[in-house]
Amino acid sequence: xxxxxxxxxxxxxxxxxxxxxxxxxxxxxxxxxxxxxxxxxxxxxxxxxxxxxxxxxxxxxxxxxxxxxxxxxxxxxxxxxxxxxxxxxxxxxxxxxxxxxxxxxxxxxxxxxxxxxxxxxxxxxxxxxxxxxxxxxxxxxxxxxxxxxxxxxxxxxxxxxxxxxxxxxxxxxxxxxxxxxxxxxxxxxxxxxxxxxxxxxxxxxxxxxxxxxxxxxxxxxxxx
Amino acid sequence: xxxxxxxxxxxxxxxxxxxxxxxxxxxxxxxxxxxxxxxxxxxxxxxxxxxxxxxxxxxxxxxxxxxxxxxxxxxxxxxxxxxxxxxxxxxxxxxxxxxxxxxxxxxxxxxxxxxxxxxxxxxxxxxxxxxxxxxxxxxxxxxxxxxxxxxxxxxxxxxxxxxxxxxxxxxxxxxxxxxxxxxxxxxxxxxxxxxxxxxxxxxxxxxxxxxxxxxxxxxxxxxxxxxxxxxxxxxxxxxxxxxxxxxxxxxxxxxxxxxxxxxxxxxxxxxxxxxxxxxxxxxxxxxxxxxxxxxxxxxxxxxxxxxxxxxxxxxxxxxxxxxxxxxxxxxxxxxxxxxxxxxxxxxxxxxxxxxxxxxxxxxxxxxxxxxxxxxxxxxxxxxxxxxxxxxxxxxxxxxxxxxxxxxxxxxxxxxxxxxxxxxxxxxxxxxxxxxxxxxxxxxxxxxxxxxxxxxxxxxxxxxxxxxxxxxxxxxxxxxxxxxxxxxxxxxxxxxxxxxxxxxxxxxxxxxxxxxxxxxxxxxxxxxxxxxxxxxxxxxxxxxxxx
Ligand SMILES: [Cu+2]
Numbered sequence: 001x002x003x004x005x006x007x008x009x010x011x012x013x014x015x016x017x018x019x020x021x022x023x024x025x026x027x028x029x030x031x032x033x034x035x036x037x038x039x040x041x042x043x044x045x046x047x048x049x050x051x052x053x054x055x056x057x058x059x060x061x062x063x064x065x066x067x068x069x070x071x072x073x074x075x076x077x078x079x080x081x082x083x084x085x086x087x088x089x090x091x092x093x094x095x096x097x098x099x100x101x102x103x104x105x106x107x108x109x110x111x112x113x114x115x116x117x118x119x120x121x122x123x124x125x126x127x128x129x130x131x132x133x134x135x136x137x138x139x140x141x142x143x144x145x146x147x148x149x150x151x152x153x154x155x156x157x158x159x160x161x162x163x164x165x166x167x168x169x170x171x172x173x174x175x176x177x178x179x180x181x182x183x184x185x186x187x188x189x190x191x192x193x194x195x196x197x198x199x200x201x202x203x204x205x206x207x208x209x210x211x212x213x214x215x216x217x218x219x220x221x222x223x224x
Numbered sequence: 225x226x227x228x229x230x231x232x233x234x235x236x237x238x239x240x241x242x243x244x245x246x247x248x249x250x251x252x253x254x255x256x257x258x259x260x261x262x263x264x265x266x267x268x269x270x271x272x273x274x275x276x277x278x279x280x281x282x283x284x285x286x287x288x289x290x291x292x293x294x295x296x297x298x299x300x301x302x303x304x305x306x307x308x309x310x311x312x313x314x315x316x317x318x319x320x321x322x323x324x325x326x327x328x329x330x331x332x333x334x335x336x337x338x339x340x341x342x343x344x345x346x347x348x349x350x351x352x353x354x355x356x357x358x359x360x361x362x363x364x365x366x367x368x369x370x371x372x373x374x375x376x377x378x379x380x381x382x383x384x385x386x387x388x389x390x391x392x393x394x395x396x397x398x399x400x401x402x403x404x405x406x407x408x409x410x411x412x413x414x415x416x417x418x419x420x421x422x423x424x425x426x427x428x429x430x431x432x433x434x435x436x437x438x439x440x441x442x443x444x445x446x447x448x449x450x451x452x453x454x455x456x457x458x459x460x461x462x463x464x465x466x467x468x469x470x471x472x473x474x475x476x477x478x479x480x481x482x483x484x485x486x487x488x489x490x491x492x493x494x495x496x497x498x499x500x501x502x503x504x505x506x507x508x509x510x511x512x513x514x515x516x517x518x519x520x521x522x523x524x525x526x527x528x529x530x531x532x533x534x535x536x537x538x539x540x541x542x543x544x545x546x547x548x549x550x551x552x553x554x555x556x557x558x559x560x561x562x563x564x565x566x567x568x569x570x571x572x573x574x575x576x577x578x579x580x581x582x583x584x585x586x587x588x589x590x591x592x593x594x595x596x597x598x599x600x601x602x603x604x605x606x607x608x609x610x611x612x613x614x615x616x617x618x619x620x621x622x623x624x625x626x627x628x629x630x631x632x633x634x635x636x637x638x639x640x641x642x643x644x645x646x647x648x649x650x651x652x653x654x655x656x657x658x659x660x661x662x663x664x665x666x667x668x669x670x671x672x673x674x675x676x677x678x679x680x681x682x683x684x685x686x687x688x689x690x691x692x693x694x695x696x697x698x699x700x701x702x703x704x705x706x707x708x709x710x711x712x713x714x715x716x717x718x719x720x721x722x723x724x725x726x727x728x729x730x731x732x733x734x735x736x737x738x739x740x741x742x743x744x745x746x747x748x749x750x751x752x753x754x755x756x757x758x759x760x761x762x763x764x765x766x767x768x769x770x
Pocket of ligand 1: 531
């Protein structure tokens with residue numbers, strides 16, 4: 001009896017949900033689920049990118065002008081911050097795979113700090129400056145230019161796209177708070193690290209969206 | 225499987241319905257079968273709300289000057305009818321009810337891959353539906369279900385925000401359901417259940433899920449922008465500040481044409497199951513039917529322009545969209561021909577589900593063929609915006625999707641409820657629905673061809689005869705929908721106890737008891753044969769309980 005029940009519990013580790021046959025199936029399902037979710041996200045942002053492309057063709061001069069109003073230095077700094085956070089996230093996943101529990105916590109915290117830094121820079125040095133300069137279309141828009149309507153559209157897209165991206169980062173930070181709690185309880189080791197891995201996928205996706213947003217909004221305005 | 229055990233009366237056995245009781249055991253359940261029933265109850269409510277609006281419209285149109293409501297109210301009626309029926313009945317109907325119930329059982333699993341996300345998707349659906357119902361009772365919305373800009377963003381003085389938000393929210397429920405199905409079908413199939421042994425219902429659900437996952441976010445972003453536009457007047461769709469209202473139509477139809485296949489593809493899956501069972505024959509051309517589902521899913525993303533031939537589009541774009549729209553008819557036709565070939569030399573019996581399936585084939589064929597009139601550029605200019613279009617898509621959506629849904633509900637009702645429905649009533653209802661449907665919508669083809677525009681509260685007197693015919697048909701159709709509602713409820717308590725496999729059908733769902741246990745199977749199943757192995761007639765294997 002005791003042998004049998006011991007064998008039974010070894011077959012069903014506590015983190016294996018009852019409807020999966022083994023941990024491999026559970027992990028693969030989680031990963032595939034996240035990839036599919038990211039696919040919907042691509043289509044979500046894709047709709048915006050498509051609209052951006054249409055209007056950029058239609059109001060080429062105005063979009064150039066709008067792009068010149070953005071602060072490339074802070075955009076570039078934020079790009080570096082975000083790529084750095086992807087690195088620390090990848091290291092967190094690696095630490096989980098190697099069962100290095102303290103390192104998991106360390107790297108998740110580091111990722112969160114970088115994520116918060118990104119949002120801080122965006123809020124403090126970019127959006128607030130845009131507001132003071134009168135570039136927010138529905139709050140304080142006054143641009144002296146023959147292209148003003150097109151510039152206004154550019155800033156609609158700018159705020160909508162970067163805002164949506166920032167929202168995704170906030171959600172990511174929320175998920176990492178949960179991860180941190182699980183990691184603090186020592187839940188992750190080489191046998192079970194799917195939540196860290198799946199969160200990593202999400203975080204990298206958010207990063208990649210920015211990698212597209214940065215040149216699209218800041219760089220291709222013919223400034224260089 | 226152990227037939228003796230399975231056919232014991234359901235009261236003496238623990239199954240998913242009596243495993244536990246109480247409102248909490250339902251509202252907090254993660255059992256896919258219970259979630260399917262939660263969906264069934266919610267969408268049935270939405271169906272009858274949307275149906276009531278159709279009834280009011282048809283009463284109104286008895287008189288050329290309008291018999292019932294103010295023209296503004298009429299605009300709200302057709303809008304809310306469309307919104308309710310499309311976003312809150314047809315899109316969730318077969319996937320969220322039958323798909324939820326059957327996908328895990330058909331793949332031989334205990335549940336969907338993400339049971340809690342499945343419950344979450346129902347709650348999201350309820351939030352979206354509540355918002356839309358709130359919009360309805362607090363004044364309604366009059367933009368048409370398509371939310372065309374700039375009317376919806378700038379001029380409409382109705383509950384656009386609440387409705388748009390409701391549709392936006394419910395989209396995430398659809399995405400999560402699709403995601404859950406794809407993962408379940410990929411990762412949780414029982415030993416021996418290879419891709420080409422899967423029932424065609426699963427192929428259809430798989431193709432549908434791909435559309436849900438890829439298409440829904442695009443309409444979500446478009447509807448979200450309508451909300452922003454109304455709140456902040458950002459101007460993205462406002463021509464006064466350089467925006468492009470037609471861009472909204474592109475985004476909207478990029479989703480909403482594929483959404484037509486979200487509604488009809490699962491129905492095609494249901495028909496494949498029913499036709500094979502009641503012909504007691506293997507499906508003709510399994511691979512063609514399976515791949516035609518995938519082909520429809522792919523091509524459906526490339527044809528949205530056919531809704532916009534007369535809204536302003538270059539001739540070349542229109543030409544390409546026209547050709548691509550013709551292309552999507554091919555996989556649909558493949559299915560119809562294969563079902564017909566399956567019937568050929570089968571031992572056909574006419575149980576109620578089969579009546580719905582045969583009705584589906586006829587009505588879907590008519591709906592599909594009239595679609596070709598609208599995909600042709602020259603005829604579309606004449607027919608666009610007339611009742612011809614209304615008739616065409618109702619033949620697909622009601623004659624197709626709703627018939628398939630009802631056929632599927634009847635086919636799997638013994639499995640879902642553990643009870644048989646009264647057969648005579650069911651056959652009678654199927655006949656009434658078929659007759660009522662044709663009487664309602666066939667005259668609308670003629671009205672449209674004669675030039676009666678859609679969405680008007682009044683019409684010239686010469687169209688009255690056909691309109692009265694249509695209204696008469698609608699009342700018959702309404703009766704046809706009420707009858708199943710009554711006898712299915714009745715059967716839950718008074719119907720004869722259903723055996724595990726009342727139709728002697730193939731498929732894993734028929735190998736477990738009716739209703740199934742919470743874990744779906746007493747013993748995890750192993751699949752050893754291909755789907756629809758009904759065997760040649762007279763071999764004695766047509767429907768054996770082996
Ligand atoms: Cu279409």
